[in-house]
Amino acid sequence: MKLGLGLYRHMLNRENYQFARQCGCTHLVIHLVDYFNLCHETGLDNQPVGGTSGWGYAGDPDRLWTAEELMALRQEINAAGLELEAIENFDPAHWHDVLLDGPRKAQQMENVKTIIRNVGRAGIPVFGYNFSIAGVAGRTEGPWARGGALSVGMLEGDQTPMPAGMAWNMVYDRHAAGGVVPTATPDQLWRRLQEFLEAVLPVAEEAGVTLALHPDDPPVPVLRGQPRLVYQPRLYQRLLDLAPSERNGMEFCVGTLAEMTEGDIYEVVDRYSRTGRIGYVHLRNVRGKAPDYRETFLDDGDVDMLRVLRILKGNGFGGVLIPDHTPQMTCAAPWHAGMAYALGYMRAALQQLEQEGTPCDAT
Numbered sequence: 001m002k003l004g005l006g007l008y009r010h011m012l013n014r015e016n017y018q019f020a021r022q023c024g025c026t027h028l029v030i031h032l033v034d035y036f037n038l039c040h041e042t043g044l045d046n047q048p049v050g051g052t053s054g055w056g057y058a059g060d061p062d063r064l065w066t067a068e069e070l071m072a073l074r075q076e077i078n079a080a081g082l083e084l085e086a087i088e089n090f091d092p093a094h095w096h097d098v099l100l101d102g103p104r105k106a107q108q109m110e111n112v113k114t115i116i117r118n119v120g121r122a123g124i125p126v127f128g129y130n131f132s133i134a135g136v137a138g139r140t141e142g143p144w145a146r147g148g149a150l151s152v153g154m155l156e157g158d159q160t161p162m163p164a165g166m167a168w169n170m171v172y173d174r175h176a177a178g179g180v181v182p183t184a185t186p187d188q189l190w191r192r193l194q195e196f197l198e199a200v201l202p203v204a205e206e207a208g209v210t211l212a213l214h215p216d217d218p219p220v221p222v223l224r225g226q227p228r229l230v231y232q233p234r235l236y237q238r239l240l241d242l243a244p245s246e247r248n249g250m251e252f253c254v255g256t257l258a259e260m261t262e263g264d265i266y267e268v269v270d271r272y273s274r275t276g277r278i279g280y281v282h283l284r285n286v287r288g289k290a291p292d293y294r295e296t297f298l299d300d301g302d303v304d305m306l307r308v309l310r311i312l313k314g315n316g317f318g319g320v321l322i323p324d325h326t327p328q329m330t331c332a333a334p335w336h337a338g339m340a341y342a343l344g345y346m347r348a349a350l351q352q353l354e355q356e357g358t359p360c361d362a363t
């Protein structure tokens with residue numbers, strides 16, 4: 001298994017590449033969506049939480065990420081001694097009507113294909129995405145982690161309807177005429193995912209890019225009145241069954257899976273890592289279950305992370321692990337300190353597993 005770090009768009013610079021190397025990373029996963037764009041929250045590097053108005057404004061609908069800019073980014077990252085493993089998330093500006101089944105769906109499906117082709121041309125092997133209408137909404141922040149570290153959690157589900165012009169917790173049309181986003185049924189949403197896979201997977205196969213789906217974070221069946229797809233572990237199987245292609249993979253978020261009310265996390269990790277369909281792993285620990293949970297430091301939650309890593313290794317997962325979001329530490333660089341702490345823990349765990357040698361009994 002390889003150690004990686006996820007970097008938000010505004011963090012894509014030499015200093016942070018060096019930081020990743022110093023923490024023992026060999027790989028990066030990068031975000032190109034600017035979640036912080038004209039964001040309602042400022043001053044934090046941490047993932048935004050956003051209120052009912054979401055994270056911020058989506059990007060430019062007419063400017064798709066080009067192969068040239070992706071290649072330049074990869075070269076910059078390679079020059080810093082790192083590999084670029086994945087890009088995480090589409091910009092709602094480019095594909096909101098694929099999620100919403102809106103009038104620009106056909107054109108936006110072409111947008112997605114173009115982006116995947118460009119990602120392939122730039123030699124980036126994985127694209128992580130989250131097929132969700134409401135997105136990562138409905139969470140709040142508080143001093144809930146050890147020592148009063150600022151962390152994210154969910155106290156109760158937010159069922160405020162989404163205003164028109166919003167998708168995936170971002171605003172793609174700030175001049176929308178008013179009203180709310182119509183509610184989809186779960187079957188409609190699954191059909192939209194199926195159409196997306198039917199259209200985009202052949203392109204992904206040709207481009208050599210694995211599409212890796214993040215489970216719904218937070219994992220509740222309905223959020224902001226909209227259905228969710230993978231909010232229980234068994235629903236990941238439904239994704240895999242939609243298309244047997246190895247390019248139809250998972251952005252395997254251990255924290256989100258641990259928040260789900262069904263299933264035993266070790267059995268879930270065992271079952272899905274046996275499929276060989278994990279694109280990359282988000283490692284995060286948590287206390288509690290949706291809709292009432294708090295994110296914690298890796299060593300301080302309900303899940304034994306070393307046990308999780310031992311199962312992944314035992315089942316032959318050789319891909320990239322990155323820390324997911326992590327509590328913010330009280331110092332001049334709260335995000336970096338949190339990440340350095342998580343990466344130190346992960347590096348020690350991986351070294352321990354190397355010393356153990358032959359895979360242990362998976363459970």
Ligand SMILES: [Mn+2]
Nearest residue numbers: 253256282324
């Ligand atoms: Mn995650």
